[in-house]
Amino acid sequence: MVNGNHDVKESTHQVVVVGAGPGGLMLTSNLVRYGIKTTIVDDRVDKTSTGRADGLQPKTIETFKQLGLAGPLLQRGVRIYDICFWNSSAETTLRRTGREIHYPPEVVDVEEPYILLVHQGMVEDIFLKDLRLRGVEVIRSTPFSSYSQKKEANSIVEVECTDLKTGRIRPFKTQYLVGCDGAHSKVRKVMLGAVEHTQASKSAWGVLDGVIETDFPDRWSKAVISSETAGSILCIPRERNMTRLYIELHPAEAPISSDAATEEFVMWRAKEIMKPFTLSWKTVEWFGIYKVGQRVAKAFSDDSQRVFIAGDAAHSHSPKAAQGMNVSMHDSFNLAWKINLSVRGLANDSLLATYQQERKKIAEDLIDFDFGHATAISAGDPVALADNFTKNIRFISGVGAEYSENVLNVLGKNPKGGLRGGSLLLPAKVTRYIDANPVDLQLEIPMLGQFRIFFFTPDVKTACAFLDRVCDEIASPRTILGRVSQAATASYAALSPVHTEMDEFVQPNRYIGASKVFTYSIVTTMNKDDVEIRDLPQLLQDSCWTFYLDSVMKEPTCTEKWLGKLSEHEVAIVNVRPDGYVGSIGRWNAIDVGADDEAVRWLDTYYKGFLKA
Amino acid sequence: MVNGNHDVKESTHQVVVVGAGPGGLMLTSNLVRYGIKTTIVDDRVDKTSTGRADGLQPKTIETFKQLGLAGPLLQRGVRIYDICFWNSSAETTLRRTGREIHYPPEVVDVEEPYILLVHQGMVEDIFLKDLRLRGVEVIRSTPFSSYSQKKEANSIVEVECTDLKTGRIRPFKTQYLVGCDGAHSKVRKVMLGAVEHTQASKSAWGVLDGVIETDFPDRWSKAVISSETAGSILCIPRERNMTRLYIELHPAEAPISSDAATEEFVMWRAKEIMKPFTLSWKTVEWFGIYKVGQRVAKAFSDDSQRVFIAGDAAHSHSPKAAQGMNVSMHDSFNLAWKINLSVRGLANDSLLATYQQERKKIAEDLIDFDFGHATAISAGDPVALADNFTKNIRFISGVGAEYSENVLNVLGKNPKGGLRGGSLLLPAKVTRYIDANPVDLQLEIPMLGQFRIFFFTPDVKTACAFLDRVCDEIASPRTILGRVSQAATASYAALSPVHTEMDEFVQPNRYIGASKVFTYSIVTTMNKDDVEIRDLPQLLQDSCWTFYLDSVMKEPTCTEKWLGKLSEHEVAIVNVRPDGYVGSIGRWNAIDVGADDEAVRWLDTYYKGFLKA
The missing domain is CATH 3.50.50.60 (FAD/NAD(P)-binding domain)
Structure with a gap:
């Protein structure tokens, strides 16, 4: 216990x-x-x-x-990058009818575009x-x-x-x-x-994990093999030289009862479907029948x-x-x-x-x-x-799992970039200011149960007054952010995570030193030579490990990919949930009178929707 | 024992x-x-x-x-991507005089362009x-x-x-x-x-590892800080929030004896050099003086x-x-x-x-x-x-460590691509044919003490006769390659590596199944749809996990980067040593009469220089 x-x-x-x-x-x-x-x-x-x-x-x-x-x-693990389709009928022998990239980069924007078996x-x-x-x-x-x-x-x-x-x-x-x-x-x-x-429809399949011997050429790709007469197989390469075969038990032409589907029968059917290629098992690690609705x-x-x-x-x-x-x-x-x-x-x-x-x-x-x-x-x-x-x-x-509008997810109108409330952050590389490390912004800040609040601005210096005022307010008990941070300090002091050896290397305090519930971050397209950490508001100086230069990606930059172009005096704020989903996005012209107060109210309203202190 | x-x-x-x-x-x-x-x-x-x-x-x-x-x-580890230079003199206060990328990609072609602390x-x-x-x-x-x-x-x-x-x-x-x-x-x-x-010159430096407090802004970069009056410091960020400082003990202006250099003295001098920035130690993990010639x-x-x-x-x-x-x-x-x-x-x-x-x-x-x-x-x-x-x-x-000509390293005349005998392979991405995985060709084949023999050709089919003949010969006892492979089979049977859990995942036999001393590999610019594994000579079919498509990189392709352009019927062979250094490179027009015999002699001569069986 x-x-x-x-x-x-x-x-x-x-x-x-x-x-x-x-x-x-x-x-x-x-x-x-x-x-x-x-x-x-x-x-x-x-x-x-x-x-x-x-x-x-x-x-x-x-x-x-x-x-x-x-x-x-x-x-x-074994990595699957492509999927092959094979078909046979009473008239035509089994042949490859197609081969596709499983996760084409133009459709699925991820760092690891494969299934890891x-x-x-x-x-x-x-x-x-x-x-x-x-x-x-x-x-x-x-x-x-x-x-x-x-x-x-x-x-x-x-x-x-x-x-x-x-x-x-x-x-x-x-x-x-x-x-x-x-x-x-x-x-x-x-x-x-x-x-x-x-409950909806049920279907029954046999599953076999083991080391196979075959002259089927696409056994190390994901392959869907369909015989019009004998049914279908889904063939998945596995670690340790194994292959998983899903074998259909109820094809229209030759259905059998699930109870009659012994390991031997399923193997026999698999061999029928794979003909003219050979198929045999050197070892079988697991055999199962599933009927999941x-x-x-x-x-x-x-x-x-x-x-x-x-x-x-x-x-x-x-x-x-x-x-x-x-x-x-x-x-x-x-x-x-x-x-x-x-x-x-x-x-x-x-x-x-x-x-x-x-x-x-x-x-x-x-x-x-x-x-x-x-x-x-x-x-x-x-x-x-x-x-x-x-x-x-x-x-x-998994990146297409999108949530609907609710207290956490503000979908917003006419977003100019790729980010959407209720959707995941998009992959983007930036440079960490403090040590010049290129990092993946969507993954960079350690996941410690906290929200991430990103400020984006083309010019830290002209946005300075705006940023100062917003940061002062969100650090103070005048906003829910300040109050929750204060309450969280007491809560985490009483109930704190077990310290592990990796914490020595991760240094979590770099990210939640200022607040246990929010990591504050700023991303700018400025040149490194034009800005120093001391130019930032105090709250962001206290969070100096999350100051990023948008200097790695070109056309689009990270800012453009996430938010579209920002005008000279614009500041965007992105609220990111602890699970990496975008909560809400706001934009202000930093030199407009009252823009700072409006941004503070906007933050306060969003977080009051679900936080209390 | x-x-x-x-x-x-x-x-x-x-x-x-x-x-x-x-x-x-x-x-x-x-x-x-x-x-x-x-x-x-x-x-x-x-x-x-x-x-x-x-x-x-x-x-x-x-x-x-x-x-x-x-x-x-x-x-x-901590990653260092840049280096900063700071200078002061009697007249000028300490200021940043330069900042450079440590390993600029146009000079150092590596996958990990940083020092890992x-x-x-x-x-x-x-x-x-x-x-x-x-x-x-x-x-x-x-x-x-x-x-x-x-x-x-x-x-x-x-x-x-x-x-x-x-x-x-x-x-x-x-x-x-x-x-x-x-x-x-x-x-x-x-x-x-x-x-x-x-033995050449000696110099003495103090070294301090610990967690420091400072307002010096570049403490998370590698920094060389030189005071004309007080000497130099090399400042290196470390894991676990630490910093290593190397502090000069013998500057021309203020030399002290190494014996007098206590931890306190070295700290005092470091503080002097760092002025006007503050510097103090929260913890010291290690202090040493070194005088290495x-x-x-x-x-x-x-x-x-x-x-x-x-x-x-x-x-x-x-x-x-x-x-x-x-x-x-x-x-x-x-x-x-x-x-x-x-x-x-x-x-x-x-x-x-x-x-x-x-x-x-x-x-x-x-x-x-x-x-x-x-x-x-x-x-x-x-x-x-x-x-x-x-x-x-x-x-x-480390990538510039180059060896001179000897039995292993044949420098060759007028290489057309980037590879050189006596130098390391260059980073290059290709697609593994059998499972469509993109891989780093220079790292891909597990290091099992064996040589890698790469065949490069734009067209496996027109080079087929050439490849067949060369592969037949190097697999046979008529060449040193065949004889050493045969002797190695017996040797490894008597004296084999301990089997580890990772071997189940790496499947070393995919690479040294055909020979314990050579992994045979082929790289082609053909389209995947135009070539099947059964089109390869038997020796290369037996080594089907090292069949690669040069389809990932464009301008230059892997072939071009390593070898320059290959003409339509050309085959290049690259001998790579077990430690990843290029041994020798040969090129033949595969349809020339006698080219195959010449290639076999070339391989035989190279490996006879240092192998026996």
Whole structure:
């Protein structure tokens, strides 16, 4: 059981997470980094050893980079850059009918434009090691049984699990409970009652992981192989020389019952589809049959906003577009920072309400896409599949997951650049002023649960009076930003993250020294020789590691890519959420009378929408 | 003591390495990867905890990437991209007189154009962990005492060390002995006798590592600060928020004796030089005085070529250009693969002779540069220092370390592209045919102690007959390549590297499945749709993971950058040494009668120069 490095006045946990798959571990890892005392239970004896999910999408790779955990995965994973289509019919032998770049740069703007094939157990392992460094272990062999809430008890949730080693009930009192316990989630069943969540079509596929021998030439690309007579295969290269094959069990021409689909039968069918190429297995690591329908739970939290579900517990779908692990982890990524601010008493109820608003939309987008995708693979129609892909490729990559307007996301009218409220930051390189390092601005500031407030201006000196006044106000108790910062200082002093060896190298205080909830940053197109750190307002001088020169990219510059052109005296402010989504964007002419007061009001209004102090 | 995973018939070691600094550990790590049973002893109780070397140059970062060991260093190190110059005199206050990019891309063509500041102890730690995975531990508290050789004993070296824990002599018999035991090397003293190696000027500097407080604005750049009256400082940002200051003790105007240079005095002088900026220390991690002269040992090996010295044991110089650790490790990098082939009986004596030829030249180049560099820093003349830098910046980065003509390096006349015998490969991106992954060709093929033989051709199909014939011959016992490959198969079966978890992911057999000594590779500018793996000669089909499309770079393509333009029927062959240096380059018109035989003879002649079987 985990208590962080603090004395706990009572035995109430702050958060209990049920399920130590990638989603539950992502949530726990995030919460523990933010300093929240989190307990994670799982019914299994150990982490996933074989099978299950295996693909990380570009946005997920970026997320792991932000967490400082990508290294071992990038070193070990297999990268898929292209997709090939093969077709045969009664008249024509199997032939390549198409080959496409999986993530064309003109459509999907990412630093890592590939799917990274890494086994789910490796992803879990990365998190388990990360948690261990922070003093947290998964409580294993402890399935969740039920929970209850008494209204008079300040919404404390009473959780019951079963310790399989002793057979006894293991109770937990907690402020928040999150079910990351998979498609058959018990947390969901208690939360939503007997009401089943919506459900669409089912299809059945066999899955085989192993080392194959074949003369099929595209076995190291992602390949969709469709035989009009024998059905379809999706072929995915894997780490450790393995290949994963998804083999259709219900093709129109030759359906068989899922129960009759033994490993031998599935292998036989795969060989039929692959003809005239040879196919045999040197080893088989995992064989499974899945019949997953597309489903979305009707609610992702209870009315009190103390109990949540995430990942497969909240939505399920076909695994063939390598979405499950990715969407699950990003449910957690979305929820964690909101729970952090709520536990600390720094957020209104409106903040936690955005979790369901935002992630239910993504789940529905996913189901819409998945239905068409699975149908196109079964149909074996390369044109339909390619169309479905092109239409959805940004979504599949993860960077196309976009949220609707709410208290966090202000969509704004006529944005001149590429940034949008409710969408992710775009990749952009700038130079860090203080040490001349070129950095990726969208990833650069360590993720410590804080918002990022970026000022953009072509000229720090003419905007000086404007910046001085805005910075003075947001640092003062006259604004919600100042008040929340002050309250956060006390909260983090009482409840602070475990210090790790990496902190010595990251130096988090460079980013949250001025405020635990906001990192202030300024980006300018000025030449380095024309500006010194002492030219900045004091608040930005105190945050001197986040002063950037927009000097790396040309046509467009970072400023232009994100915001369009700024005129000579213009200042833009971009509010970025802790999860890297853009919140809102404002622009002012810095030398207009009253522009500074207007900017202060604009910031105050935005943050009052969901923060309190 | 280390025996790899083999039974040893007798108690003779294959290699004994004295000294577990970065040079000795690099050597051991390389040898153990190649399957050589290596024992490493050190007089110290543990790895370096503070002080000493701290900078990795671009080429060294590349080397660590090749070894798969760069990740933790890149994640933890501080990156220096620029250098600033500050000057003051009796008349003028301290002011910035210049600012330069440290490694301008038009001069230094590298993927990582910065100095990576990481403490020597971190570098040692990376190697220690790597060795542990391969079953090797450093034998500590065991200083080297002496060695002797009996001629009749097949040049076996008898080494004596002292076990400090028991006080007893600890003897080792070994085929090879390498002294990586620093500037006061005992191995060198035994090998060269009382004869001191050549020595040039001495200068004395104080060094301070710690967390400083200062309002000096360029503290996170490399900065040379020269006061005409008080002397010079070299200021280097370090990991963990630290700064290293090198402070001159013997400026012309105010020299003091090294013995009088206490920590307090050195701090006082640093403060004087930095005026009017403030300077104080929050913590001091290390303080040292160094007086290192520039020296090169007269020989780097004994006459029998069984005993070698490397690193500071062979050459020493000022630390201020961050060269020591880098050059030392590359001495080892140069020596390791040559010892591997020699232990296996696959090399002539001419191969080991190239170690001294090549690395003594680099040591002399280093001393030449270092003398001018140290003088310019002392003189405080920014123009002279900048000139010295510009002239030497390729050498400082490590990519300018070039070897002279010998059996390995054929310089060739009128090369049309950028590659030169005796120089490193140049960075170039290509697409791996089999899985469409874009890769860095200079780093792509795992370093397994083998040569890389690259065929370049604009058209695999018209060059088909030529390639078929050449590949047939080099795979057959009619050539030295075939005979060495056959002998190597037996040698590696008897003496094979320890299998590690990473091998499962790297799949080394993809690269040395066809030959343990050569990876065969082909690079073509053809479109992917116009060529299949089955169009290649069998030897290249067997090496299908090293078939590359020159489709990533434009103007110049990889082919053009490396070799200049190839005409329609031309085939170029590039022999690349196991350490990434170009050996020789040949070009043929593939459709000329007899061109294939000529190419085979050319390859045979080159490899006969130093290999045997």
